[in-house]
Amino acid sequence: MVIRRLVARWQGVVLSLIGLIATIWLGLTGQLALYIHPRYFVFTIIMAVIAAVLALAAFAFAPTVQDRHDHEHDEESDSRWGWLWPVGSVLTIIAAIVALLILPPSTLTTATVAQRDLNGSASALTLKAPALPSKGDYSAFTVRDWASLLRSGAGQDFFADKTATVTGFITPDKSDSNVFFVARFVVTCCAVDAQPIGVPVYHPGWQDQYKTDSWVTITSSFRANPNPTSREAIVLMPDSITPTTQPAQPYVY
Protein backbone atom coordinates (compact mmCIF):
# COMPACT_ATOMS: atom_id res chain seq x y z
CA MET A 1 0.00 0.00 0.00
CA VAL A 2 1.60 3.21 -1.20
CA ILE A 3 0.38 5.52 1.56
CA ARG A 4 1.46 3.12 4.25
CA ARG A 5 4.96 2.87 2.80
CA LEU A 6 5.18 6.61 2.29
CA VAL A 7 4.20 7.28 5.87
CA ALA A 8 6.49 4.57 7.21
CA ARG A 9 9.49 5.87 5.35
CA TRP A 10 9.07 9.61 5.72
CA GLN A 11 7.27 10.11 9.02
CA GLY A 12 10.46 10.57 11.04
CA VAL A 13 12.08 13.01 8.65
CA VAL A 14 8.87 15.01 8.17
CA LEU A 15 8.25 15.23 11.94
CA SER A 16 11.87 16.33 12.36
CA LEU A 17 11.41 19.04 9.76
CA ILE A 18 8.24 20.28 11.47
CA GLY A 19 10.09 20.54 14.78
CA LEU A 20 13.16 22.11 13.17
CA ILE A 21 11.28 24.73 11.20
CA ALA A 22 9.27 25.64 14.29
CA THR A 23 12.48 25.90 16.35
CA ILE A 24 14.35 28.01 13.80
CA TRP A 25 11.32 30.27 13.25
CA LEU A 26 10.92 30.77 17.02
CA GLY A 27 14.62 31.57 17.19
CA LEU A 28 14.47 34.08 14.34
CA THR A 29 11.38 35.82 15.73
CA GLY A 30 12.78 35.93 19.27
CA GLN A 31 10.06 33.70 20.70
CA LEU A 32 12.15 30.74 21.77
CA ALA A 33 12.02 32.12 25.32
CA LEU A 34 8.33 31.15 25.46
CA TYR A 35 9.41 27.53 25.70
CA ILE A 36 13.01 27.18 26.87
CA HIS A 37 15.63 28.91 29.04
CA PRO A 38 17.90 31.33 27.10
CA ARG A 39 20.98 29.30 28.05
CA TYR A 40 19.82 26.63 25.56
CA PHE A 41 19.26 29.02 22.64
CA VAL A 42 22.64 28.62 20.93
CA PHE A 43 22.77 24.86 21.40
CA THR A 44 19.18 24.46 20.20
CA ILE A 45 19.68 26.53 17.06
CA ILE A 46 23.02 24.87 16.17
CA MET A 47 21.52 21.39 16.55
CA ALA A 48 18.45 22.48 14.57
CA VAL A 49 20.59 23.63 11.65
CA ILE A 50 22.72 20.45 11.71
CA ALA A 51 19.61 18.28 11.86
CA ALA A 52 17.95 20.27 9.06
CA VAL A 53 20.93 19.59 6.80
CA LEU A 54 20.81 15.89 7.68
CA ALA A 55 17.04 15.77 7.12
CA LEU A 56 17.40 17.29 3.67
CA ALA A 57 20.25 14.93 2.87
CA ALA A 58 17.97 12.09 3.98
CA PHE A 59 15.67 12.99 1.09
CA ALA A 60 18.53 12.84 -1.40
CA PHE A 61 19.97 9.59 -0.05
CA ALA A 62 16.70 7.77 0.47
CA PRO A 63 17.12 4.43 2.23
CA THR A 64 17.70 1.47 -0.02
CA VAL A 65 18.17 -1.67 2.04
CA GLN A 66 15.40 -0.46 4.30
CA ASP A 67 12.84 -0.77 1.51
CA ARG A 68 12.76 -4.54 1.65
CA HIS A 69 11.87 -4.37 5.29
CA ASP A 70 9.07 -1.92 4.59
CA HIS A 71 7.50 -4.52 2.33
CA GLU A 72 7.77 -7.18 4.98
CA HIS A 73 6.12 -4.92 7.50
CA ASP A 74 3.37 -4.11 5.06
CA GLU A 75 2.56 -7.76 4.78
CA GLU A 76 2.75 -8.24 8.53
CA SER A 77 0.44 -5.37 9.23
CA ASP A 78 -2.26 -6.46 6.78
CA SER A 79 -4.25 -7.77 9.72
CA ARG A 80 -7.64 -6.43 10.80
CA TRP A 81 -6.07 -3.60 12.78
CA GLY A 82 -3.27 -2.95 10.28
CA TRP A 83 -4.85 0.35 9.20
CA LEU A 84 -4.53 1.79 12.68
CA TRP A 85 -0.80 2.35 12.45
CA PRO A 86 -0.71 4.54 9.30
CA VAL A 87 -3.80 6.45 10.48
CA GLY A 88 -2.12 7.11 13.83
CA SER A 89 1.03 8.24 12.04
CA VAL A 90 -0.85 10.67 9.82
CA LEU A 91 -2.72 12.03 12.86
CA THR A 92 0.60 12.54 14.67
CA ILE A 93 1.93 14.53 11.71
CA ILE A 94 -1.24 16.63 11.52
CA ALA A 95 -1.16 17.27 15.28
CA ALA A 96 2.50 18.30 15.02
CA ILE A 97 1.74 20.70 12.15
CA VAL A 98 -1.15 22.26 14.07
CA ALA A 99 0.77 22.56 17.35
CA LEU A 100 4.12 23.72 16.00
CA LEU A 101 3.32 25.50 12.75
CA ILE A 102 -0.24 26.84 13.03
CA LEU A 103 -1.03 27.65 16.67
CA PRO A 104 0.32 31.04 17.75
CA PRO A 105 3.13 30.63 20.31
CA SER A 106 1.92 31.40 23.81
CA THR A 107 2.92 31.47 27.45
CA LEU A 108 1.51 29.44 30.28
CA THR A 109 -1.66 30.78 31.89
CA THR A 110 -3.55 30.82 35.16
CA ALA A 111 -4.68 27.26 34.45
CA THR A 112 -1.10 26.18 35.19
CA VAL A 113 -0.81 28.55 38.17
CA ALA A 114 -3.74 26.65 39.65
CA GLN A 115 -1.93 23.36 39.02
CA ARG A 116 1.30 24.56 40.61
CA ASP A 117 1.35 26.18 44.00
CA LEU A 118 1.76 29.97 43.61
CA ASN A 119 4.74 31.11 45.70
CA GLY A 120 4.80 27.60 47.13
CA SER A 121 8.06 27.00 45.43
CA ALA A 122 11.08 26.98 47.66
CA SER A 123 13.34 26.68 44.65
CA ALA A 124 12.07 29.59 42.62
CA LEU A 125 12.22 32.01 45.49
CA THR A 126 15.03 31.09 47.82
CA LEU A 127 17.66 29.96 45.35
CA LYS A 128 18.10 33.48 44.19
CA ALA A 129 17.38 35.69 47.16
CA PRO A 130 17.82 39.31 46.06
CA ALA A 131 20.77 41.30 47.34
CA LEU A 132 19.38 44.38 49.03
CA PRO A 133 20.60 47.53 47.31
CA SER A 134 22.90 49.60 49.48
CA LYS A 135 21.48 52.96 48.37
CA GLY A 136 17.90 51.89 48.87
CA ASP A 137 17.14 51.94 45.15
CA TYR A 138 14.62 49.20 44.61
CA SER A 139 13.61 50.25 41.10
CA ALA A 140 15.34 47.24 39.50
CA PHE A 141 13.52 44.78 41.74
CA THR A 142 11.35 42.34 39.83
CA VAL A 143 8.26 40.35 40.77
CA ARG A 144 10.63 37.58 41.76
CA ASP A 145 12.68 39.77 44.10
CA TRP A 146 9.65 41.22 45.86
CA ALA A 147 7.99 37.82 46.13
CA SER A 148 11.19 36.45 47.67
CA LEU A 149 11.28 39.24 50.22
CA LEU A 150 7.61 38.81 51.08
CA ARG A 151 8.10 35.11 51.50
CA SER A 152 11.22 35.52 53.60
CA GLY A 153 9.03 37.17 56.23
CA ALA A 154 10.51 40.67 56.21
CA GLY A 155 8.12 42.57 58.46
CA GLN A 156 5.80 45.50 57.79
CA ASP A 157 8.45 47.95 58.99
CA PHE A 158 10.76 46.85 56.20
CA PHE A 159 8.13 47.41 53.51
CA ALA A 160 6.75 50.65 54.99
CA ASP A 161 8.91 52.99 52.89
CA LYS A 162 9.38 50.81 49.80
CA THR A 163 7.81 51.36 46.39
CA ALA A 164 7.62 48.53 43.88
CA THR A 165 7.28 48.71 40.11
CA VAL A 166 6.38 45.27 38.83
CA THR A 167 5.12 43.81 35.58
CA GLY A 168 3.32 40.50 35.36
CA PHE A 169 0.07 38.81 34.46
CA ILE A 170 -3.01 38.84 36.64
CA THR A 171 -3.94 35.68 38.44
CA PRO A 172 -6.60 35.51 41.17
CA ASP A 173 -5.94 34.72 44.81
CA LYS A 174 -7.83 31.53 45.56
CA SER A 175 -8.79 32.53 49.10
CA ASP A 176 -9.48 36.28 48.88
CA SER A 177 -11.56 37.75 46.07
CA ASN A 178 -10.27 41.27 46.78
CA VAL A 179 -6.71 40.22 46.02
CA PHE A 180 -5.01 39.23 42.80
CA PHE A 181 -1.37 38.45 42.13
CA VAL A 182 0.94 40.13 39.64
CA ALA A 183 2.58 36.89 38.63
CA ARG A 184 5.41 35.52 36.52
CA PHE A 185 6.68 32.02 35.90
CA VAL A 186 10.24 31.17 36.94
CA VAL A 187 11.74 28.81 34.38
CA THR A 188 14.80 26.69 35.10
CA CYS A 189 14.99 24.68 31.89
CA CYS A 190 11.78 24.83 29.91
CA ALA A 191 8.11 25.73 30.38
CA VAL A 192 7.49 22.29 31.86
CA ASP A 193 9.34 23.20 35.06
CA ALA A 194 7.80 26.69 35.33
CA GLN A 195 7.00 27.73 38.90
CA PRO A 196 4.53 30.58 39.43
CA ILE A 197 5.52 33.42 41.72
CA GLY A 198 3.62 36.62 42.43
CA VAL A 199 3.15 39.75 44.49
CA PRO A 200 -0.30 40.20 46.06
CA VAL A 201 -2.32 43.26 45.06
CA TYR A 202 -5.33 44.44 47.06
CA HIS A 203 -7.88 45.89 44.66
CA PRO A 204 -11.56 45.14 45.41
CA GLY A 205 -13.61 44.66 42.27
CA TRP A 206 -10.55 44.04 40.09
CA GLN A 207 -12.48 41.35 38.24
CA ASP A 208 -14.73 44.02 36.67
CA GLN A 209 -11.80 45.97 35.26
CA TYR A 210 -9.12 43.46 34.39
CA LYS A 211 -9.06 40.06 32.83
CA THR A 212 -7.25 37.14 34.38
CA ASP A 213 -3.99 36.51 32.45
CA SER A 214 -3.85 40.06 31.09
CA TRP A 215 -0.50 41.82 31.61
CA VAL A 216 -0.18 44.88 33.84
CA THR A 217 2.48 47.15 35.29
CA ILE A 218 1.91 48.36 38.82
CA THR A 219 3.78 51.04 40.74
CA SER A 220 2.74 51.09 44.33
CA SER A 221 3.78 51.10 47.94
CA PHE A 222 3.16 48.20 50.30
CA ARG A 223 0.42 48.24 52.95
CA ALA A 224 -0.95 45.87 55.55
CA ASN A 225 -3.82 43.88 54.08
CA PRO A 226 -7.12 45.45 55.28
CA ASN A 227 -8.53 41.95 55.49
CA PRO A 228 -6.79 40.41 58.54
CA THR A 229 -8.03 36.90 57.74
CA SER A 230 -6.34 36.86 54.34
CA ARG A 231 -3.28 34.68 53.82
CA GLU A 232 -1.35 37.68 52.49
CA ALA A 233 -0.44 40.05 55.34
CA ILE A 234 1.34 42.62 53.18
CA VAL A 235 -0.04 43.72 49.81
CA LEU A 236 0.38 46.33 47.13
CA MET A 237 -2.48 48.81 47.16
CA PRO A 238 -2.23 50.80 43.93
CA ASP A 239 -4.37 53.76 42.95
CA SER A 240 -4.17 52.84 39.31
CA ILE A 241 -2.99 49.88 37.34
CA THR A 242 -1.48 50.20 33.84
CA PRO A 243 -2.40 47.51 31.31
CA THR A 244 0.60 46.50 29.21
CA THR A 245 1.59 43.99 26.59
CA GLN A 246 3.30 40.71 27.26
CA PRO A 247 7.09 41.27 27.37
CA ALA A 248 9.36 39.51 24.89
CA GLN A 249 10.69 37.34 27.72
CA PRO A 250 7.58 36.60 29.74
CA TYR A 251 9.32 34.19 32.13
CA VAL A 252 11.94 35.07 34.72
CA TYR A 253 15.06 33.03 35.31
Add this chain to the structure above:
Amino acid sequence: MTLPAVDKREQPAHEHKNPARGFASKSVVRLVVGLAIVALFAVVRVLAPRASESFVLPDAARDFATLSISVVIESLPFVFLGIVLSIAVQVWLPDGVLLRRLPRSPLLRRLVLSLLGMLLPVCECGNVPLARGLVVKGLTVAESMTFLFAAPILNPVTIVTTAQAFGWDNGILVSRVLGGFFIANLVGWIYSRHPRPQELLTTRFQETCTVADHQRGSAGKVRRSVQMFSQETRAMMPALFIGAGMAGLIQVAVSREVLVTLGSNPVWSVLALMLLAFVVAICSNVDAFFILSFGATFMPGGIVAFLVFGPMIDVKMLALMRTTFTAKTLLQLSLLVALCAAVLGLAVNYGH
Protein backbone atom coordinates in the same frame (compact mmCIF):
# COMPACT_ATOMS: atom_id res chain seq x y z
CA MET B 1 5.58 14.01 -1.22
CA THR B 2 4.63 11.17 -3.52
CA LEU B 3 7.81 11.15 -5.52
CA PRO B 4 10.21 9.57 -3.04
CA ALA B 5 8.07 6.45 -2.76
CA VAL B 6 8.48 5.53 -6.41
CA ASP B 7 10.68 2.55 -5.93
CA LYS B 8 12.62 2.14 -9.11
CA ARG B 9 14.87 -0.49 -7.56
CA GLU B 10 12.28 -3.02 -8.53
CA GLN B 11 13.27 -2.47 -12.17
CA PRO B 12 16.80 -3.84 -12.16
CA ALA B 13 17.09 -3.82 -15.97
CA HIS B 14 16.76 -0.07 -15.98
CA GLU B 15 19.20 0.43 -13.12
CA HIS B 16 21.85 -1.79 -14.60
CA LYS B 17 22.05 0.34 -17.73
CA ASN B 18 23.48 3.28 -15.84
CA PRO B 19 22.94 2.95 -12.11
CA ALA B 20 25.08 5.90 -11.07
CA ARG B 21 23.24 8.31 -13.33
CA GLY B 22 19.86 6.92 -12.32
CA PHE B 23 20.67 7.32 -8.67
CA ALA B 24 21.97 10.84 -9.13
CA SER B 25 18.85 12.03 -10.95
CA LYS B 26 16.60 10.36 -8.40
CA SER B 27 18.56 12.05 -5.62
CA VAL B 28 18.08 15.44 -7.22
CA VAL B 29 14.34 14.90 -7.58
CA ARG B 30 14.07 13.77 -3.96
CA LEU B 31 16.13 16.70 -2.74
CA VAL B 32 13.83 19.08 -4.62
CA VAL B 33 10.83 17.38 -3.00
CA GLY B 34 12.50 17.80 0.39
CA LEU B 35 13.18 21.48 -0.22
CA ALA B 36 9.58 21.93 -1.39
CA ILE B 37 8.30 20.41 1.87
CA VAL B 38 10.58 22.70 3.88
CA ALA B 39 9.33 25.71 1.91
CA LEU B 40 5.70 24.64 2.41
CA PHE B 41 6.12 24.24 6.17
CA ALA B 42 7.96 27.56 6.41
CA VAL B 43 5.18 29.34 4.53
CA VAL B 44 2.54 27.75 6.77
CA ARG B 45 4.43 28.92 9.85
CA VAL B 46 4.94 32.46 8.58
CA LEU B 47 1.34 32.87 7.41
CA ALA B 48 -0.27 31.21 10.44
CA PRO B 49 -2.53 33.51 12.46
CA ARG B 50 -0.98 35.63 15.20
CA ALA B 51 -2.35 35.43 18.70
CA SER B 52 -5.49 37.53 18.80
CA GLU B 53 -8.68 37.81 20.76
CA SER B 54 -10.55 35.84 18.14
CA PHE B 55 -8.05 33.01 18.25
CA VAL B 56 -7.87 32.22 21.92
CA LEU B 57 -8.14 28.67 23.10
CA PRO B 58 -9.42 27.86 26.59
CA ASP B 59 -6.61 28.23 29.16
CA ALA B 60 -6.20 24.52 29.81
CA ALA B 61 -5.99 23.72 26.08
CA ARG B 62 -3.50 26.52 25.56
CA ASP B 63 -1.33 25.30 28.42
CA PHE B 64 -1.55 21.73 27.16
CA ALA B 65 -0.17 22.95 23.82
CA THR B 66 2.50 25.16 25.46
CA LEU B 67 3.70 22.38 27.78
CA SER B 68 3.79 19.76 25.02
CA ILE B 69 5.57 22.08 22.58
CA SER B 70 8.04 23.02 25.30
CA VAL B 71 8.91 19.33 25.85
CA VAL B 72 9.42 18.92 22.08
CA ILE B 73 11.51 22.08 21.61
CA GLU B 74 13.61 21.32 24.68
CA SER B 75 14.17 17.64 23.84
CA LEU B 76 14.71 17.92 20.07
CA PRO B 77 18.33 19.16 20.17
CA PHE B 78 19.22 16.47 22.70
CA VAL B 79 17.55 13.75 20.64
CA PHE B 80 19.41 14.96 17.55
CA LEU B 81 22.66 15.09 19.49
CA GLY B 82 22.00 11.52 20.62
CA ILE B 83 21.34 10.48 17.02
CA VAL B 84 24.51 12.21 15.79
CA LEU B 85 26.56 10.53 18.55
CA SER B 86 24.90 7.23 17.69
CA ILE B 87 25.86 7.68 14.02
CA ALA B 88 29.40 8.58 15.06
CA VAL B 89 29.65 5.42 17.15
CA GLN B 90 28.10 3.17 14.49
CA VAL B 91 29.61 4.54 11.29
CA TRP B 92 32.70 6.55 12.06
CA LEU B 93 34.18 4.83 15.10
CA PRO B 94 36.48 2.02 13.91
CA ASP B 95 35.15 -1.43 14.76
CA GLY B 96 36.03 -2.59 18.21
CA VAL B 97 37.62 0.63 19.45
CA LEU B 98 35.02 1.13 22.13
CA LEU B 99 34.24 -2.46 22.97
CA ARG B 100 37.88 -3.56 23.00
CA ARG B 101 38.72 -1.02 25.66
CA LEU B 102 35.97 -2.13 28.00
CA PRO B 103 36.93 -4.64 30.70
CA ARG B 104 36.26 -8.30 29.84
CA SER B 105 34.45 -9.20 33.02
CA PRO B 106 30.73 -8.56 32.48
CA LEU B 107 30.31 -7.01 35.92
CA LEU B 108 33.20 -4.58 35.44
CA ARG B 109 32.05 -3.81 31.89
CA ARG B 110 28.66 -2.74 33.20
CA LEU B 111 30.26 -0.72 35.98
CA VAL B 112 32.36 1.16 33.43
CA LEU B 113 29.41 1.59 31.05
CA SER B 114 27.30 3.08 33.81
CA LEU B 115 29.97 5.74 34.22
CA LEU B 116 30.02 6.52 30.49
CA GLY B 117 27.35 9.12 31.18
CA MET B 118 30.10 11.19 32.85
CA LEU B 119 31.70 11.64 29.44
CA LEU B 120 28.49 12.01 27.46
CA PRO B 121 26.30 14.47 29.30
CA VAL B 122 23.26 13.88 27.13
CA CYS B 123 20.00 13.80 29.02
CA GLU B 124 17.87 10.69 28.94
CA CYS B 125 16.06 11.32 25.65
CA GLY B 126 19.37 11.59 23.79
CA ASN B 127 20.63 8.41 25.43
CA VAL B 128 18.03 6.20 23.76
CA PRO B 129 19.41 6.61 20.22
CA LEU B 130 22.94 6.39 21.61
CA ALA B 131 22.14 3.15 23.45
CA ARG B 132 20.62 1.78 20.22
CA GLY B 133 23.81 2.65 18.42
CA LEU B 134 25.89 0.90 21.07
CA VAL B 135 23.80 -2.29 20.76
CA VAL B 136 24.23 -2.25 16.98
CA LYS B 137 27.95 -1.87 17.59
CA GLY B 138 28.07 -4.97 19.74
CA LEU B 139 27.03 -4.11 23.27
CA THR B 140 24.81 -6.74 24.87
CA VAL B 141 21.19 -5.86 25.66
CA ALA B 142 21.87 -5.97 29.41
CA GLU B 143 24.87 -3.67 29.04
CA SER B 144 22.85 -1.18 27.01
CA MET B 145 20.20 -1.14 29.75
CA THR B 146 22.85 -0.41 32.38
CA PHE B 147 24.15 2.50 30.31
CA LEU B 148 20.64 3.77 29.53
CA PHE B 149 19.55 3.87 33.17
CA ALA B 150 22.80 5.02 34.76
CA ALA B 151 23.89 7.71 32.31
CA PRO B 152 21.14 10.30 32.97
CA ILE B 153 21.84 10.18 36.73
CA LEU B 154 25.65 9.73 36.72
CA ASN B 155 26.08 12.71 34.48
CA PRO B 156 27.96 15.81 35.57
CA VAL B 157 25.12 18.22 34.76
CA THR B 158 22.62 16.18 36.75
CA ILE B 159 24.97 15.85 39.71
CA VAL B 160 25.74 19.58 39.76
CA THR B 161 22.10 20.65 39.54
CA THR B 162 21.11 18.17 42.27
CA ALA B 163 23.91 19.49 44.46
CA GLN B 164 22.79 23.08 43.80
CA ALA B 165 19.22 22.24 44.69
CA PHE B 166 19.73 20.07 47.76
CA GLY B 167 23.37 20.37 48.83
CA TRP B 168 24.93 17.66 50.98
CA ASP B 169 22.78 18.02 54.07
CA ASN B 170 19.95 15.59 53.77
CA GLY B 171 21.59 12.76 51.85
CA ILE B 172 19.41 13.31 48.79
CA LEU B 173 22.38 13.81 46.44
CA VAL B 174 24.29 10.77 47.69
CA SER B 175 21.16 8.58 47.70
CA ARG B 176 20.38 9.66 44.15
CA VAL B 177 23.84 9.02 42.70
CA LEU B 178 24.55 5.76 44.53
CA GLY B 179 20.96 4.54 44.22
CA GLY B 180 20.88 5.21 40.47
CA PHE B 181 24.25 3.51 40.02
CA PHE B 182 23.17 0.46 42.03
CA ILE B 183 19.75 0.07 40.34
CA ALA B 184 21.21 0.40 36.83
CA ASN B 185 23.80 -2.27 37.58
CA LEU B 186 21.25 -4.52 39.26
CA VAL B 187 18.99 -4.29 36.19
CA GLY B 188 22.00 -5.04 33.96
CA TRP B 189 22.98 -8.03 36.08
CA ILE B 190 19.44 -9.48 36.10
CA TYR B 191 19.04 -9.13 32.33
CA SER B 192 22.54 -10.46 31.65
CA ARG B 193 21.19 -13.79 32.91
CA HIS B 194 18.42 -13.83 30.29
CA PRO B 195 18.86 -16.94 28.12
CA ARG B 196 17.75 -15.27 24.86
CA PRO B 197 18.45 -11.54 25.17
CA GLN B 198 17.50 -10.88 21.53
CA GLU B 199 13.89 -11.59 22.50
CA LEU B 200 13.92 -8.47 24.66
CA LEU B 201 14.25 -6.33 21.54
CA THR B 202 11.51 -5.43 19.07
CA THR B 203 11.55 -7.28 15.76
CA ARG B 204 12.13 -4.05 13.94
CA PHE B 205 15.18 -3.12 16.01
CA GLN B 206 16.60 -6.65 15.62
CA GLU B 207 16.29 -6.14 11.87
CA THR B 208 18.12 -2.82 12.17
CA CYS B 209 21.00 -4.65 13.84
CA THR B 210 21.05 -7.28 11.08
CA VAL B 211 20.83 -4.63 8.35
CA ALA B 212 23.73 -2.78 9.95
CA ASP B 213 25.79 -5.99 9.86
CA HIS B 214 25.10 -6.43 6.14
CA GLN B 215 25.72 -2.79 5.37
CA ARG B 216 29.11 -2.67 7.00
CA GLY B 217 31.56 -1.46 4.41
CA SER B 218 29.06 -1.71 1.59
CA ALA B 219 28.06 1.93 1.16
CA GLY B 220 29.90 5.23 1.61
CA LYS B 221 30.09 6.44 5.17
CA VAL B 222 28.32 9.72 4.45
CA ARG B 223 25.47 7.93 2.75
CA ARG B 224 25.20 5.41 5.56
CA SER B 225 25.19 8.23 8.12
CA VAL B 226 22.32 9.97 6.36
CA GLN B 227 20.36 6.76 6.01
CA MET B 228 20.89 6.07 9.68
CA PHE B 229 19.60 9.55 10.49
CA SER B 230 16.46 8.78 8.53
CA GLN B 231 16.10 5.43 10.26
CA GLU B 232 16.61 6.80 13.77
CA THR B 233 14.29 9.78 13.33
CA ARG B 234 11.66 7.38 12.06
CA ALA B 235 11.88 5.51 15.34
CA MET B 236 12.40 8.48 17.69
CA MET B 237 10.24 11.31 16.37
CA PRO B 238 6.76 9.75 16.65
CA ALA B 239 7.73 8.54 20.13
CA LEU B 240 8.94 11.99 21.17
CA PHE B 241 5.86 13.80 19.83
CA ILE B 242 3.40 11.34 21.35
CA GLY B 243 5.34 11.24 24.64
CA ALA B 244 5.40 15.06 24.80
CA GLY B 245 1.66 15.21 24.11
CA MET B 246 0.96 12.74 26.90
CA ALA B 247 3.22 14.59 29.33
CA GLY B 248 1.42 17.87 28.53
CA LEU B 249 -2.02 16.31 28.79
CA ILE B 250 -1.40 14.63 32.12
CA GLN B 251 0.09 17.81 33.62
CA VAL B 252 -3.02 19.75 32.71
CA ALA B 253 -5.49 17.01 33.60
CA VAL B 254 -4.19 15.52 36.85
CA SER B 255 -4.68 17.69 39.92
CA ARG B 256 -1.55 18.25 41.93
CA GLU B 257 -3.56 18.81 45.07
CA VAL B 258 -4.25 15.11 45.15
CA LEU B 259 -0.52 14.42 45.05
CA VAL B 260 0.33 17.03 47.65
CA THR B 261 -2.11 15.64 50.20
CA LEU B 262 -0.26 12.35 49.95
CA GLY B 263 3.12 13.99 50.54
CA SER B 264 3.48 13.83 54.30
CA ASN B 265 3.08 10.09 54.65
CA PRO B 266 6.34 8.08 54.49
CA VAL B 267 4.89 5.48 52.13
CA TRP B 268 2.51 7.62 50.10
CA SER B 269 5.09 10.37 49.61
CA VAL B 270 7.34 7.87 47.85
CA LEU B 271 4.58 6.43 45.68
CA ALA B 272 3.04 9.84 44.88
CA LEU B 273 6.33 11.37 43.79
CA MET B 274 7.19 8.35 41.67
CA LEU B 275 3.83 8.80 39.98
CA LEU B 276 4.59 12.49 39.54
CA ALA B 277 8.02 11.66 38.05
CA PHE B 278 6.32 9.28 35.65
CA VAL B 279 3.78 11.82 34.41
CA VAL B 280 5.80 15.05 34.27
CA ALA B 281 8.58 13.39 32.25
CA ILE B 282 11.05 16.13 33.05
CA CYS B 283 14.69 16.07 31.93
CA SER B 284 17.12 14.65 34.51
CA ASN B 285 19.42 17.65 34.12
CA VAL B 286 16.91 19.92 35.83
CA ASP B 287 14.43 17.71 37.66
CA ALA B 288 16.10 18.57 40.99
CA PHE B 289 15.01 22.21 40.66
CA PHE B 290 11.52 21.12 39.75
CA ILE B 291 11.08 18.81 42.72
CA LEU B 292 12.66 21.28 45.12
CA SER B 293 9.35 23.11 44.95
CA PHE B 294 7.78 20.09 46.64
CA GLY B 295 10.55 19.91 49.22
CA ALA B 296 8.46 21.45 51.98
CA THR B 297 5.52 19.18 51.31
CA PHE B 298 7.15 15.84 50.68
CA MET B 299 9.46 13.68 52.75
CA PRO B 300 13.09 13.29 51.52
CA GLY B 301 12.59 9.63 50.60
CA GLY B 302 9.85 10.68 48.18
CA ILE B 303 12.20 13.18 46.60
CA VAL B 304 14.96 10.57 46.24
CA ALA B 305 12.48 8.17 44.64
CA PHE B 306 11.42 10.94 42.24
CA LEU B 307 15.02 11.74 41.32
CA VAL B 308 15.98 8.11 40.78
CA PHE B 309 12.82 6.78 39.11
CA GLY B 310 12.12 9.74 36.79
CA PRO B 311 15.31 9.65 34.70
CA MET B 312 14.90 5.90 34.17
CA ILE B 313 11.18 5.51 33.55
CA ASP B 314 8.55 8.08 32.54
CA VAL B 315 5.90 8.42 29.84
CA LYS B 316 8.27 10.02 27.35
CA MET B 317 11.05 7.50 28.04
CA LEU B 318 8.68 4.55 27.69
CA ALA B 319 7.58 5.87 24.31
CA LEU B 320 11.20 6.34 23.23
CA MET B 321 12.37 2.97 24.60
CA ARG B 322 9.44 1.20 22.93
CA THR B 323 11.36 1.77 19.67
CA THR B 324 13.91 -0.73 20.92
CA PHE B 325 12.48 -3.00 23.61
CA THR B 326 9.33 -5.11 23.52
CA ALA B 327 6.31 -4.02 25.55
CA LYS B 328 6.77 -7.00 27.86
CA THR B 329 10.39 -6.07 28.55
CA LEU B 330 9.42 -2.47 29.28
CA LEU B 331 6.71 -3.60 31.69
CA GLN B 332 9.20 -5.80 33.54
CA LEU B 333 11.80 -3.02 33.56
CA SER B 334 9.28 -0.47 34.84
CA LEU B 335 8.18 -2.74 37.68
CA LEU B 336 11.74 -3.65 38.59
CA VAL B 337 13.00 -0.06 38.60
CA ALA B 338 9.86 1.14 40.42
CA LEU B 339 10.32 -1.51 43.10
CA CYS B 340 13.99 -0.57 43.59
CA ALA B 341 13.24 3.18 43.66
CA ALA B 342 10.42 2.61 46.16
CA VAL B 343 12.67 0.53 48.45
CA LEU B 344 15.34 3.23 48.25
CA GLY B 345 12.82 5.98 49.01
CA LEU B 346 11.33 4.08 51.95
CA ALA B 347 14.80 3.37 53.33
CA VAL B 348 15.60 7.10 53.25
CA ASN B 349 12.26 8.02 54.87
CA TYR B 350 12.48 5.50 57.69
CA GLY B 351 16.23 5.97 58.12
CA HIS B 352 15.81 9.67 58.93
